[in-house]
Amino acid sequence: MKQIVILLLFFFGFLGNAGTQQIKNPVDKAEKLMLVNPKSAFQIAEKAYQNSPDRKTKLRLLFVMTNTSSMLQNPLNVIRYGNEALSVANDNDVVTKIKILGILGNTYQAITLNEKTRIYLDKAELLLSSPKIPDSLSYIKGNIYYLKAMNYFNSLDSDIALSYFDKAINQYLSSKHPYAELNLKLAYLNRAFTLIEQKNLSQALESLKLAGINTRETSQIYPPQFVDLQSEFIELAKAKIYSIQKNTDLSNGILLKMLERRKNSPVRDDIENDVYKILSDNYLITKDIKKHDYYQELYLKRLAQTNKDAAVWVNKLMAQEKLHSKIESDRIRSKYVYSIVLSLVIFLSLFIYLLMRQLRIKRKRSLLEKKVLDHL
Amino acid sequence: MTPDKAMDVIDFLEKNFLLNDDEKEKLEYLKIKSLFFQNRLTEALKKIAKDDDELPENILILKQSILYSLKIKADENDRISYNNKDYILSAKTMQLLRFVEDNKIKNPAPQLAEILKIARSSNLFIARENLLYLCYLFVNNDSNSSAGFFLEELMTLYKNDPDFTIVYANYLIKHNRTNDAVQIINSLPTEDLEQMTNVYLKHNFYELLVNYYSKINDFDRYNENLLKKDQTFQIIDKTQLSAKNKWFNIFEENLKNENISQSEKLGNVLWIIILGGSLIIVLVLLRSRQTNIQIKMYEDFISKIDLIKDKKPQQIQQGIPEKTENILLKKLEDFEKTDAFTDPGMSLQSLAKKLETNTKYLSETINNHKQKNFNTYINELRVNYIIDKLKEKPLYRKYKIKYLAEESGFTTHSAFAAVFKSLTGLSPINYIQLLKEKDE
Numbered sequence: 001m002k003q004i005v006i007l008l009l010f011f012f013g014f015l016g017n018a019g020t021q022q023i024k025n026p027v028d029k030a031e032k033l034m035l036v037n038p039k040s041a042f043q044i045a046e047k048a049y050q051n052s053p054d055r056k057t058k059l060r061l062l063f064v065m066t067n068t069s070s071m072l073q074n075p076l077n078v079i080r081y082g083n084e085a086l087s088v089a090n091d092n093d094v095v096t097k098i099k100i101l102g103i104l105g106n107t108y109q110a111i112t113l114n115e116k117t118r119i120y121l122d123k124a125e126l127l128l129s130s131p132k133i134p135d136s137l138s139y140i141k142g143n144i145y146y147l148k149a150m151n152y153f154n155s156l157d158s159d160i161a162l163s164y165f166d167k168a169i170n171q172y173l174s175s176k177h178p179y180a181e182l183n184l185k186l187a188y189l190n191r192a193f194t195l196i197e198q199k200n201l202s203q204a205l206e207s208l209k210l211a212g213i214n215t216r217e218t219s220q221i222y223p224p225q226f227v228d229l230q231s232e233f234i235e236l237a238k239a240k241i242y243s244i245q246k247n248t249d250l251s252n253g254i255l256l257k258m259l260e261r262r263k264n265s266p267v268r269d270d271i272e273n274d275v276y277k278i279l280s281d282n283y284l285i286t287k288d289i290k291k292h293d294y295y296q297e298l299y300l301k302r303l304a305q306t307n308k309d310a311a312v313w314v315n316k317l318m319a320q321e322k323l324h325s326k327i328e329s330d331r332i333r334s335k336y337v338y339s340i341v342l343s344l345v346i347f348l349s350l351f352i353y354l355l356m357r358q359l360r361i362k363r364k365r366s367l368l369e370k371k372v373l374d375h376l
Numbered sequence: 377m378t379p380d381k382a383m384d385v386i387d388f389l390e391k392n393f394l395l396n397d398d399e400k401e402k403l404e405y406l407k408i409k410s411l412f413f414q415n416r417l418t419e420a421l422k423k424i425a426k427d428d429d430e431l432p433e434n435i436l437i438l439k440q441s442i443l444y445s446l447k448i449k450a451d452e453n454d455r456i457s458y459n460n461k462d463y464i465l466s467a468k469t470m471q472l473l474r475f476v477e478d479n480k481i482k483n484p485a486p487q488l489a490e491i492l493k494i495a496r497s498s499n500l501f502i503a504r505e506n507l508l509y510l511c512y513l514f515v516n517n518d519s520n521s522s523a524g525f526f527l528e529e530l531m532t533l534y535k536n537d538p539d540f541t542i543v544y545a546n547y548l549i550k551h552n553r554t555n556d557a558v559q560i561i562n563s564l565p566t567e568d569l570e571q572m573t574n575v576y577l578k579h580n581f582y583e584l585l586v587n588y589y590s591k592i593n594d595f596d597r598y599n600e601n602l603l604k605k606d607q608t609f610q611i612i613d614k615t616q617l618s619a620k621n622k623w624f625n626i627f628e629e630n631l632k633n634e635n636i637s638q639s640e641k642l643g644n645v646l647w648i649i650i651l652g653g654s655l656i657i658v659l660v661l662l663r664s665r666q667t668n669i670q671i672k673m674y675e676d677f678i679s680k681i682d683l684i685k686d687k688k689p690q691q692i693q694q695g696i697p698e699k700t701e702n703i704l705l706k707k708l709e710d711f712e713k714t715d716a717f718t719d720p721g722m723s724l725q726s727l728a729k730k731l732e733t734n735t736k737y738l739s740e741t742i743n744n745h746k747q748k749n750f751n752t753y754i755n756e757l758r759v760n761y762i763i764d765k766l767k768e769k770p771l772y773r774k775y776k777i778k779y780l781a782e783e784s785g786f787t788t789h790s791a792f793a794a795v796f797k798s799l800t801g802l803s804p805i806n807y808i809q810l811l812k813e814k815d816e
Contacts, residue, residue: 115621156614284602287595311447314620318449318627325631329638336642340649347653354660361667368674372802373814375681376767 027057030064038068059088063096070103075313076320078107094133098124098140105147111313114155121148139180142171146187149194158194165191185211185230192237201241208237232258232271239278248282255279273302379410380573386410405434412442413574415612417619425626434502437466441505444470446620462502465494469506476513484514488526500533511543512580515550524551538564539577542584549587561588579608670806677801696737704741707731717757718785724750755795758784763800766811773808780804 026048033041045064053061062085069077082104089097101124108116124144127133133141149164165187172184188211195204212234235254242251255275262272276299283292386403389395395403404423411420424431424439428451431439440450450470468491475481491510495503507530514523527544534540541560548557561584569581582605589598696704711731716722727750728738742753762784765772772780781792796804 112617113621113624114617115625284599289590289593289595289598293590308447311620314624315447315449318624321628321631325635329635332635332639333642336639336646340642340646343646343649343653347649347657350657351653351660354657354664358660358664358667361664361671365667365671365674368671368678369810369813372674372677373810375678376807376810376814 027053027060027064030061034064034068034071038071042068042072055088055090059085059093059096062088063100066100066103070107073110075107075111076316078103079317080320080324082107094127094130095137095140098127098133098144101127102140102144102147105151109147109151109154110310111317112307112310113314114151117147117151121151138171139175139177139183142168142175142180142183142187145171146183146190149187150190153190153194153197156197158197161194162191162198165194182227182230189230189233189237193240196237196240196244199244201244204237204241208234229271232261236271236274236278240274243278243282243285246285248285251278252282255282270302270306273299273306276302378573379413382406382410383414401432401435405432405438408435408438408442412438413576415575415615417442417446417615418622421619421623421626425630427630433460433463434499437462437502438505440466440470441509443623444473444506444509446616446623448620448623461494461498465491465498465503466506468494469503469510473506473509473513476510476517484523485525488523492526492529495530495533504534504537504539508539508543511540511547515543515547523547538569539580542577542580546580546584546587549584549591554588554591557588561585575608575612579605579612582608673802673806680799680801696740700733700737701741701744704731704733704737705745707733708741712757715761717754718761718783720785720787722754722785754785756799758786759792759796759799762796763807766808770815773811777804 026044030041030045030048033044041064045061045068049058049061049065062081065081066078066085069075069081082100085100086097086104089100101120105117105120105124108114108120121144125148128141128144145164145168149161149168152158152161152164168187169184169191172180172187188207192204192207192211195201195207212231235258239251239254239258242248242254255278258275259272262275276295280292280295280299283289283295386407389403408420408423411417411423420442424435424442428436428439443450468487472481472484472487472491475487476484481487488510491507495507511523511527511530514526524547527540527547531540531544541564545557545560548554548560564581569578572578582601585601586598586605589595589601708731711717711727716730724735724739728735731738739750742748742750746753748756762772762780765783766780775783777793778789781787781789784792786792786795793804796802796807800807802810
């Protein structure tokens with residue numbers, strides 16, 4: 001299911017076009033390239049960022065770096081630049097803030113830090129009620145609701161997940177944004193998976209139907225592999241439904257075909273985990289222990305690997321946070337040490353000056369005192 | 377098998393006995409372990425959230441074990457106490473676990489033999505979790521069949537621990553020694569294991585049964601135990617995910633608090649320097665001011681003395697017969713030798729009467745020959761009288777100003793002080809102080 005989350009990486013992007021060579025401003029160029037060539041967009045933004053731009057430009061560049069890092073599946077950079085962007089943004093940058101909070105929430109979700117996901121998405125949801133958010137931004141609203149739905153879905157809170165999917169769908173339906181159509185289908189697809197978890201198969205099938213209409217036509221703006229992935233997930237959902245209905249032959253047929261197709265694909269992704277899981281469930285229904293054990297083992301191995309990969313990111317993130325904390329700690333220390341040394345120098349200089357002065361006037365007083373005593 | 381009961385016993389001991397630090401530490405260790413076995417990970421994590429340096433070695437080893445189970449990399453620790461066998465064993469086990477997981481080692485037999493050697497003389501209770509992780513790693517890793525001797529030896533060392541028995545039985549099943557495994561399974565206290573609160577052990581037990589029934593192709597029992605195994609797995613998985621989140625939050629909080637605490641400490645040092653420095657500067661300035669006041673006072677005194685010296689006698693107005701004036705001057709000299717001027721009622725009239733003259737002659741004589749009016753003349757006599765007393769009789773220096781004023785004929789001490797200062801340039805107190813210094 002995690003692949004669906006990755007599809008979201010396009011949620012906050014801009015459309016690229018062929019004329020980027022003529023754009024001289026690196027910020028505009030990076031923004032235009034964000035979707036079509038995220039790697040290049042990141043490099044341009046990173047270079048421009050080093051030239052200490054003004055706050056507004058800084059925020060735009062940080063957003064590009066956050067979003068492209070998300071697209072390039074580099075959670076460490078997403079978290080680094082995303083949080084930096086949030087610290088740069090002010091009260092007027094509500095829309096950018098919401099987008100960044102969404103990306104951060106999505107990233108934490110990808111590395112299974114659900115609590116952090118919820119914190120960021122709750123903040124984003126809170127900002128949605130800001131008077132600065134026009135109704136026309138229903139596409140962004142839909143994205144945040146969608147991410148929240150996915151978060152609850154991953155936490156196995158399917159009732160809440162469903163209510164957020166419905167909210168997201170309503171927003172997408174009223175949106176005229178070019179990406180709204182495919183995101184709507186993503187929402188229908190995951191709504192279907194949630195309904196399957198609840199064993200509400202008839203509604204799940206309806207939702208799946210809506211997830212599959214004209215996918216290719218409505219999503220020409222997306223690279224074709226993402227459309228294919230959407231179709232694969234629809235197939236997976238169908239196989240799951242057949243499995244629950246104990247129609248194992250149909251289910252196995254779909255799943256084995258999927259595996260066959262994926263054999264030729266150079267990319268291995270989490271969809272195979274679910275394929276193995278459903279296959280093992282199906283063979284359990286047919287009392288085929290050997291095949292069940294075989295697919296169960298494959299599933300558990302892949303699951304362990306997925307968890308290990310997520311753990312690797314969490315460990316890397318912790319190491320990054322530790323490093324940043326150390327840098328921050330060094331900055332604080334050097335700031336205070338500088339202030340302490342400066343204060344000591346100032347006070348010591350003043351003290352020495354006053355001491356010398358005091359010694360001088362004391363000497364004068366002694367002389368006068370002696371004179372006075374002579375007169376007494 | 378019953379960590380919840382262990383918790384009750386620990387609570388009882390803590391509430392009813394006066395424990396020393398060593399006993400408290402041991403109970404804390406047991407408490408964390410019990411929480412861990414019960415899958416109460418969030419509570420366990422809170423107890424191990426301290427910095428590694430602040431934790432006793434046994435708890436530090438347990439912390440590393442718990443973090444390992446969550447796949448969280450523990451901090452690199454340089455506190456390797458080479459005298460502590462438990463820590464050495466833990467470090468070596470953890471290292472081997474990482475090497476095997478990352479496929480960095482082909483033949484782990486020498487390392488396993490070394491670990492066994494250390495384990496034989498270590499605290500097995502402390503080493504338990506890490507050794508168990510190692511066992512499961514080898515059981516689930518088919519390529520490492522060389523681990524058999526290690527598992528057998530550990531089963532002997534932990535002969536009453538069902539977890540090691542279970543893992544060994546799993547090993548036997550994996551290596552097609554089902555007959556040997558079944559004997560072990562039959563010897564397990566099945567009912568107790570079903571009832572126990574240690575979810576990890578429970579999960580391992582169901583997993584063993586699943587593997588066994590799969591091997592003998594008994595579908596019904598296989599399915600029944602698979603369901604139970606999946607249930608415990610889901611509980612463990614959900615708790616571990618939540619615990620990982622919790623640990624990340626604790627980690628972030630600790631980093632934040634460390635920086636805040638450092639900031640506060642250095643801020644306090646800066647404030648102490650600023651306040652202390654300011655206080656010292658103020659004190660030095662006050663001292664300077666005091667010295668300057670004294671300097672001014674001495675300068676005034678000296679200038680008055682110089683003024684008196686430079687004062688030229690004024691031309692005497694001749695309104696009074698010379699003979700009368702000489703007699704009056706003689707009488708005044710005699711008067712000055714007495715203490716009569718200390719009479720507070722002394723006035724121009726009373727003195728004129730006393731000297732058998734009139735006030736006009738007396739006033740004129742004083743003005744002409746003493747270059748001052750009658751009041752100044754009397755006050756000067758009084759002040760000089762008291763100065764003589766102060767110089768001659770040190771006891772006078774201890775008297776109060778009020779007494780000195782009365783003694784010299786002044787009706788108020790403020791008038792005395794004012795006249796004294798106008799004549800000497802010094803206050804009576806300063807004058808007495810200087811006299812004391814002079815004598816010293």
